[in-house]
Amino acid sequence: xxxxxxxxxxxxxxxxxxxxxxxxxxxxxxxxxxxxxxxxxxxxxxxxxxxxxxxxxxxxxxxxxxxxxxxxxxxxxxxxxxxxxxxxxxxxxxxxxxxxxxxxxxxxxxxxxxxxxxxxxxxxxxxxxxxxxxxxxxxxxxxxxxxxxxxxxxxxxxxxxx
Amino acid sequence: xxxxxxxxxxxxxxxxxxxxxxxxxxxxxxxxxxxxxxxxxxxxxxxxxxxxxxxxxxxxxxxxxxxxxxxxxxxxxxxxxxxxxxxxxxxxxxxxxxxxxxxxxxxxxxxxxxxxxxxxxxxxxxxxxxxxxxxxxxxxxxxxxxxxxxxxxxxxxxxxxxxxxxxxxxxxxxxxxxxxxxxxxxxxxxxxxxxxxxxxxxxxxxxxxxxxxxxxxxxxxxxxxxxxxxxxxxxxxxxxxxxxxxxxxxxxxxxxxxxxxxxxxxxxxxxxxxxxxxxxxxxxxxxxxxxxxxxxxxxxxxxxxxxxxxxxxxxxxxxxxxxxxxxxxxxxxxxxxxxxxxxxxxxxxxxxxxxxxxxxxxxxxxxxxxxxxxxxxxxxxxxxxxxxxxxxxxxxxxxxxxxxxxxxxxxxxxxxxxxxxxxxxxxxxxxxxxxxxxxxxxxxxxxxxxxxxxxxxxxxxxxxxxxxxxxxxxxxxxxxxxxxxxxxxxxxxxxxxxxxxxxxxxxxxxxxxxxxxxxxxxxxxxxxxxxxxxxxxx
Numbered sequence: 230x231x232x233x234x235x236x237x238x239x240x241x242x243x244x245x246x247x248x249x250x251x252x253x254x255x256x257x258x259x260x261x262x263x264x265x266x267x268x269x270x271x272x273x274x275x276x277x278x279x280x281x282x283x284x285x286x287x288x289x290x291x292x293x294x295x296x297x298x299x300x301x302x303x304x305x306x307x308x309x310x311x312x313x314x315x316x317x318x319x320x321x322x323x324x325x326x327x328x329x330x331x332x333x334x335x336x337x338x339x340x341x342x343x344x345x346x347x348x349x350x351x352x353x354x355x356x357x358x359x360x361x362x363x364x365x366x367x368x369x370x371x372x373x374x375x376x377x378x379x380x381x382x383x384x385x386x387x388x389x390x391x
Numbered sequence: 392x393x394x395x396x397x398x399x400x401x402x403x404x405x406x407x408x409x410x411x412x413x414x415x416x417x418x419x420x421x422x423x424x425x426x427x428x429x430x431x432x433x434x435x436x437x438x439x440x441x442x443x444x445x446x447x448x449x450x451x452x453x454x455x456x457x458x459x460x461x462x463x464x465x466x467x468x469x470x471x472x473x474x475x476x477x478x479x480x481x482x483x484x485x486x487x488x489x490x491x492x493x494x495x496x497x498x499x500x501x502x503x504x505x506x507x508x509x510x511x512x513x514x515x516x517x518x519x520x521x522x523x524x525x526x527x528x529x530x531x532x533x534x535x536x537x538x539x540x541x542x543x544x545x546x547x548x549x550x551x552x553x554x555x556x557x558x559x560x561x562x563x564x565x566x567x568x569x570x571x572x573x574x575x576x577x578x579x580x581x582x583x584x585x586x587x588x589x590x591x592x593x594x595x596x597x598x599x600x601x602x603x604x605x606x607x608x609x610x611x612x613x614x615x616x617x618x619x620x621x622x623x624x625x626x627x628x629x630x631x632x633x634x635x636x637x638x639x640x641x642x643x644x645x646x647x648x649x650x651x652x653x654x655x656x657x658x659x660x661x662x663x664x665x666x667x668x669x670x671x672x673x674x675x676x677x678x679x680x681x682x683x684x685x686x687x688x689x690x691x692x693x694x695x696x697x698x699x700x701x702x703x704x705x706x707x708x709x710x711x712x713x714x715x716x717x718x719x720x721x722x723x724x725x726x727x728x729x730x731x732x733x734x735x736x737x738x739x740x741x742x743x744x745x746x747x748x749x750x751x752x753x754x755x756x757x758x759x760x761x762x763x764x765x766x767x768x769x770x771x772x773x774x775x776x777x778x779x780x781x782x783x784x785x786x787x788x789x790x791x792x793x794x795x796x797x798x799x800x801x802x803x804x805x806x807x808x809x810x811x812x813x814x815x816x817x818x819x820x821x822x823x824x825x826x827x828x829x830x831x832x833x834x835x836x837x838x839x840x841x842x843x844x845x846x847x848x849x850x851x852x853x854x855x856x857x858x859x860x861x862x863x864x865x866x867x868x869x870x871x872x873x874x875x876x877x878x879x880x881x882x883x884x885x886x887x888x889x890x891x892x893x894x895x896x897x898x899x900x901x902x903x904x905x906x907x908x909x910x911x912x913x914x915x916x917x918x919x920x921x922x923x924x925x926x927x928x929x
Contacts, residue, residue: 239570243507247510250511251511284701288697288698291693292694294693294694295694297514297535297568297571299570300569
């Protein structure tokens with residue numbers, strides 16, 4: 230199973246290394262990772278997607294909680310979250326497949342953000358499933374390079390929220 | 392005031408009596424500032440042993456042990472000692488010198504990224520970047536090391552910070568860590584559940600770990616066990632939580648433990664693990680434990696609960712505080728039938744050892760030695776066959792049994808006993824090691840002599856790395872590799888070279904008188920025991 234950890238940490242040097250080191254040492258998986266400042270400059274948010282047995286995922290949270298630089302951990306399942314990834318894909322194109330590429334972009338709500346005579350860069354910001362799908366669709370076309378962020382996630386808003 | 396003066400002042404504020412360390416250029420400002428106070432500076436002979444000595448000191452005094460080393464190799468030499476303390480949850484503050492902060496990261500002479508290197512063996516670490524932070528960081532370090540699940544904290548101080556001027560020194564009264572608030576008090580609902588389970592149980596048993604001793608709850612455990620007639624077994628780190636000959640104590644569990652202890656644990660219908668990690672050496676198959684047993688797991692560290700085995704009733708909190716809450720509950724259950732069964736198990740245990748009479752029998756020797764030891768005596772076992780024999784045959788009265796449990800670090804006993812001596816000037820302290828472990832720390836005989844921290848040392852001499860040899864005997868059909876200790880010195884001559892009284896004992900003849908003489912001798916003494924090179928633990 231998969232779980233998303235939204236980890237608020239003290240914005241100090243070495244904290245990301247400590248968190249990543251903990252995962253490595255205890256053989257926990259990191260499927261994806263994203264780090265950024267929060268509105269409070271002293272606090273960063275690390276979003277980690279991890280997969281494993283239920284008991285392992287519980288250990289992940291407990292071991293994270295022991296780290297003194299970690300302020301707060303929120304965990305939620307994929308269904309309970311709003312997740313986004315950003316992907317940039319540079320592809321080679323020619324007269325024959327240009328049309329097809331544009332159709333893919335249109336269908337998936339991706340945009341062409343840069344281009345030259347032979348190459349173009351496609352951007353998509355969407356759910357991890359959608360970014361995966363874009364990758365699949367482009368697989369048959371000559372991909373030059375790919376840059377992709379980790380998953381960013383927040384818990385979905387609920388009726389009961391104050 | 393300089394940063395180094397502030398560091399020394401912080402140690403005074405914390406009531407530190409002694410530091411164990413080894414100097415080098417990067418920590419020289421600190422040692423220079425230490426000349427201005429009454430804190431004893433004990434020079435060890437290699438940095439690893441500074442951490443072990445601080446470890447022994449901490450366990451006996453109940454305070455935080457302090458060790459100090461210089462940058463680079465000094466700091467990296469500390470690591471095994473830090474990992475040893477971390478594995479057994481011993482509170483240490485480790486101070487290391489560091490190169491000038493403007494040179495950090497440029498691989499200058501004796502630079503090592505020590506905070507990075509120890510990350511997985513410390514509770515927390517600091518690299519001080521501003522001289523003004525020194526008082527706050529020291530206060531936090533001592534607080535973190537000694538609260539919750541105890542453990543080592545490292546403070547790395549670049550030399551320019553030690554030499555920087557600090558205008559105002561004020562030591563904080565309190566720490567303010569928004570992210571660190573260990574749970575002390577056990578949850579009332581969970582406590583009630585424990586008692587409900589106890590009321591239903593017919594065959595309850597307590598398994599006491601090192602946490603009982605660390606939270607200073609030995610007398611609470613004994614009182615609870617006696618008041619309610621609940622039997623107790625222990626892990627290796629829990630030895631000494633109950634007196635060995637307490638009628639309700641059924642020995643150490645695990646693959647090197649007593650078979651009746653393991654049988655008691657397996658047959659119980661309610662197992663209460665207290666301050667124990669459920670680690671592999673104690674419980675080989677955690678899943679089997681919970682098959683027919685209700686498991687209560689009590690620990691100050693929530694991450695230990697459910698790590699190796701899923702408990703039925705988890706209870707997080709400081710053990711002493713939890714026992715205090717237990718006192719308020721009434722339990723009128725009668726487990727005498729179960730006790731009778733356990734007594735039968737115990738009586739059925741037959742001695743399996745067949746020692747060669749040409750040598751000293753370590754098992755009989757250890758029992759005799761511990762019977763003759765003072766009520767409050769401290770026995771420090773090393774690692775190897777000596778440790779297994781010590782676990783099996785040492786009789787703890789009201790004293791302490793110290794050893795490196797989690798990490799199993801050879802060479803622990805002598806420096807730890809020296810540190811223990813600094814904490815307890817009047818108690819009887821005996822380090823027991825093998826000829827392998829002795830040679831890992833024999834340089835510390837000089838530390839003992841220099842600082843008058845006299846201990847008694849027993850060396851089991853079999854000319855082998857015995858426990859590995861035994862493993863090779865069992866696993867590789869006695870094809871021995873790299874376990875022969877030929878080339879070892881004459882231990883008595885070596886001891887005498889340091890001015891230590893030494894005696895070599897070849898067999899059991901007159902052993903009682905020899906032990907009496909060893910114990911009553913006023914001063915440092917080493918007893919070398921010739922044991923059967925082929926002897927095995929069981």
